[in-house]
Amino acid sequence: MLITLGATLICEILSYLIQLVVFRLSFEIFVFLKIISIETLYNIIIVIIIYPLMKKSGEVLTRIFNEKNVLTKYY
Secondary structure, eight states, X not given: OHHHHHHHHHHHHHHHHHHHHHHTOOOOHHHHHXXXXXXXXXXXXXXHHHHHHHHXXXXXXXXXXXXXXXXXXXX
């Protein structure tokens, strides 16, 4: 979760700075904090929901590929 938080903060800060330079906008701290807080919460919630699904699917795939299939009809 901390990696998601850090990555979101870095990306949003860079995005906002680029928008300030390209579009020559004025810096508004309230709007900036609102954008960062909404994006951070949204990304953390997505990671909380999706990470267990990814972990379970990885465990299923590991079980499938590590399974030893023995063909007894050849013995």
